[in-house]
Amino acid sequence: MIRTAIIGLWICGVALGSLYFAVWQNSATAAVAPQIGDAALDDGKTDVFSVPVIIDNTVHGYVVTQLAYTLDKSVKASVNVPVSYFINDEIFNQFYGHYSDVIDVQKVKFDDVRKSIIDRVNQRFAQPLIKDLLVEQFNYITTSEIRNQNTKGLERP
Structure with missing residues (x-):
């Protein structure tokens, strides 16, 4: 039972970590990429x-x-x-x-x-x-x- 709970927590941690990394990666590239002409x-x-x-x-x-x-x-x-x-x-x-x-x-x-x-x-x-x-x-x-x-x-x- 404890083993199943630990595996579940580990899966949640990996999912949250990958989500955080994906959001961080997108925000970093969006800030760097110039938006020339799109606003006009x-x-x-x-x-x-x-x-x-x-x-x-x-x-x-x-x-x-x-x-x-x-x-x-x-x-x-x-x-x-x-x-x-x-x-x-x-x-x-x-x-x-x-x-x-x-x-x-x-x-x-x-x-x-x-x-x-x-x-x-x-x-x-x-x-x-x-x-x-x-x-x-x-x-x-x-x-x-x-x-x-x-x-x-x-x-x-």
Whole structure:
């Protein structure tokens, strides 16, 4: 019985010692590592939304996209409206206006689109707000794929 109690105390001591060492090690590395630039940036994601691809007055599919963005924290503090609204609006204008007849998504030069979206959203504010725009999701779905998904692949009479 005493042997079991001593083994239990020994296990508790080892666990507490390793926990203390892990916390001490993390606090030492966190104090040494510089946090350059992290305090000045904030991030977020847009909602998943779709833009129709219309060719000859017929919807052929949808570009489905979700983007992540980084913002300047100091400028964001002065903005009362969520920034994702402006980004969504600009993405819709870009794809519906310039790429609304492009079925082959590989032909879209996303670097040009990204730069254009950043520039046009930043024009709406007194100071540049968006620092970077990253792709979270970017797909093209045809109307037949949507139809098959909704009907579970069943043939319609």
